[in-house]
């Protein structure tokens with residue numbers, strides 16, 4: 001229990017992991033040492049989120065020696081501060097949209113890759129005995145108007161073609177799942193689950209360490225250069241010499257690969273969690289399934305953790321250090337509209353995170369140079385997809401076959417507006433959208 005909890009105040013944080021509900025309720029991460037001196041490895045992995053840990057685990061299991069450099073704590077980035085929703089079928093982008101953007105062969109490949117991602121997470125949890133409160137809840141997607149309903153119907157039909165079942169819910173059927181009549185219809189995905197993502201990424205780290213990977217938290221990669229046929233990745237107190245290097249640094253990318261941090265939109269997102277609800281007021285989500293509404297302009301998602309804490313996601317307000325009341329206000333306004341009679345327990349945690357967003361919402365596997373790769377652009381759907389892409393980059397390195405990799409390799413492209421668009425959205429786009437689409 002943190003000192004904030006002891007004295008009954010809610011914890012608010014900027015980018016501290018300590019302000020998240022997950023960190024407060026997870027098992028501590030495994031102890032690691034700061035990298036000191038020179039080490040040699042087959043592969044250097046930069047970043048210890050789900051991408052980096054899945055890469056390290058799959059490589060170590062394939063018999064490769066792996067050294068991981070993490071600038072802060074294990075899983076410090078999005079992986080420990082996200083919404084805790086895990087699933088394969090998302091709206092970004094729906095299957096036919098992926099085919100429209102990438103063409104039949106690539107789009108189809110992408111859709112198949114995502115289709116198996118939830119199962120991979122379940123398999124990893126089971127195989128490595130990861131205790132992360134995994135609960136196969138299913139998820140309710142909710143539509144407030146005809147446009148959203150059509151989107152859901154299309155999604156259900158398209159993911160259905162890939163074997164992911166999504167059931168249509170009429171207005172009446174919706175009221176069996178969510179204690180409100182505000183939604184005109186919805187859909188139910190059976191495969192979705194909730195997890196404590198901090199426990200998940202820490203569990204992956206433990207499994208990778210058991211398989212032989214060495215992790216150095218508190219050891220940022222600050223330089224990289226080619227030395228003969230190997231990469232020399234340097235940190236303040238040491239360096240790794242490795243024939244292959246993988247960046248899994250996502251939205252939190254800092255040095256050393258030039259320009260990598262300018263290849264995506266860093267989009268802020270806020271999460272809020274209440275104190276555990278009293279037993280009698282846990283009834284917003286009647287069957288305990290998380291709710292995800294389709295209003296992309298005033299994002300609203302709810303999940304109840306196993307001890308009854310209500311967790312929501314919202315676009316951020318103007319300042320990360322705003323008071324808990326200010327940050328929670330737009331969320332509360334929407335909550336009250338959807339559940340007019342429901343009690344809302346006291347907020348306990350508010351935290352912020354940064355999504356690594358691509359213009360087409362599709363992650364990338366970059367080939368930065370021979371033997372140097374990066375997995376980027378996991379946006380808000382990475383709990384399962386990052387695990388899959390970590391496995392794919394590990395397979396690529398192990399087999400040496402770039403063509404058979406689940407996600408095709410591409411070259412990084414600088415986005416000229418990479419900083420401008422997120423700033424515009426935060427200070428103009430979201431406030432206007434919230435006012436118009438309550």
Ligand SMILES: Cc1cc2nc3c(=O)[nH]c(=O)nc-3n(C[C@H](O)[C@H](O)[C@H](O)COP(=O)(O)OP(=O)(O)OC[C@H]3O[C@@H](n4cnc5c(N)ncnc54)[C@H](O)[C@@H]3O)c2cc1C
Nearest residue numbers: 047049050051071077078079082083085221353378382383
């Ligand atoms: C608020 C929020 C809510 C979300 N909700 C969900 C959800 O409900 N479901 C879902 O599926 N996804 C969700 N996501 C997205 C998901 O969390 C991410 O897509 C996923 O965790 C990305 O994992 P990653 O390993 O690629 O990156 P990260 O977890 O961000 O890890 C990157 C790591 O790289 C490290 N790093 C950066 N530069 C260096 C360097 N030079 N040297 C060493 N280390 C470095 C960072 O410190 C960090 O630990 C959410 C994201 C946010 C922000």
